[in-house]
Amino acid sequence: MTKLITQGPGMASRRSVLQGSLLAAGAAALGAGMAQARAPRGPMPMPARIPERLVQVQADAIAKAPPADLTGYTRVKQELVAPPFAPVHEQVATGGPKIIEVYMETQERLMKIDEDTGAEIWALTYNGSVPGPLIIAHEGDYVELTLRNPADSVFEHNIDFHASTGALGGGALTHVFPGEEAVLRWKATKPGVFTYHCAPGGEMIPYHVCHGMNGTMMVLPRDGLKDGQGNPLRYDEIAYIGEQDYYLPKNEDGSYKTYTAAGEDYADSLEAMRGLIPTHSVFNGAVGALTGDKALRSKVGNTVLMIHNQANRDTRPHLIGGHGNFVWEAGSFNDAPATNYETWLIRGGSSGAAMYTFEQPGVYAYVNHNLIEAVLLGATAHFVVEGDWNNALMEQVVAPRTFET
């Protein structure tokens, strides 16, 4: 039996008891010396670990399983692109089911979050972007992901696809240390938009997710999207928006701490995250990533499918000056879309989709309609829409003028 004694606060209860009794014994021996010992702060849960025994049960089951029958499937490669864009894809599947090969590399990189304040983070990413790239398949297709972790990485990474079934969403089968790669193939059986994220275990899970390691997997029905009456719904473009809550550690004077390498902020970050109040909540990695010169572009008459991912925290998108004409709030394309929503809720740990057809030109702000988060924390994007103004929909009857009192 190994005995252990810990100093400092916040140990699990069994250890605290052990510590207490030992210190008490010491106090009896040393008298006043006991006054130097700090009282434990009380039990704090240790990060959950999945017992080795259960992992083995799964490994044994996998070892016994017959191979999947992949006859009739065609292999295709999907070139992933950085958000807010979508990879080349069909809305209505042609041909038989496919095995869609995708490649992602875990990249740990310093990213500026806010030019104004200089806030930055050693982001943990898939393919270098926050959110990770949008992946698109159709129901019945396979996704075959090669996940590679470069040799000079700091961390182990993996991926949990909420769209997939079994093995912690593939998380249990994709752990890659620096210098390793793994290949996972899973069948897209449920149409919808789903979060994927890194989940290496314990405290590493929120740490990786809150450093950018999440994104959306979209599984379209083979015959495309439909409204509640079964009529086809088609989009002209996709706006893929990942909302990221960051919890940046601060110095005593309120400035943001800086670090020289990925992972150096680990202890400080976990402490900041415990407060649950993000320092930033941004679209596509940084304040202003989708505003001003980087605004999303569209034109009157175009239909946009807005895909919103939030892997960690509830949010409530709203298109100022527009609507969610068709909204798959919880992300399932098996459900009839809600119509004409003003604001929709994206539950933390999910993706949702909303479709809108622009009817007026101008600037639309797409925000998290907790407006504190939109304006003070960064959750704002812009659509700049070209086209002809329609006075039948809205007209400024009197421009602002002074009035007689």
Add this chain to the structure above:
Amino acid sequence: MFRQMTTAALLSLALTGMSGAETIDVKMLNKGESGTMVFEPALVKLAAGDSIRFVAADKGHNAETIDGMLPEGATAFEGKLNEELTVTFDQPGLYGVRCKPHFAMGMVMVVAVGDDATAPDGFLEGRIPKKAKERLEAALAGL
């Protein structure tokens, strides 16, 4: 410092009495003689009943046993980030110890308890990051 010394004195009294058991300091460092993210020293040989005090010389580290790398009957331990931890090793054999956040960067060490502690078969056969494996092998070579 005073508190640490006092506690160390308490521990040695409480745990070891007058048996002569020792407590060895191991520093958890961002940069040491053998590279970045290290336990220093990376190999410690103990007699049963001796202790290691893991000193949080730099922030952001912890010390914990590596799954599958401890003797039969020994209890795993898991230190908190940024905090000092003293562990007494009563069970003879080999222990692999890691820092959780820097495991992939090779922050590992070996504790050998007892005179004839050798690596059991399969000690390095679990899932271990490349850098960690290299350092564990180097530590084992020093036995």
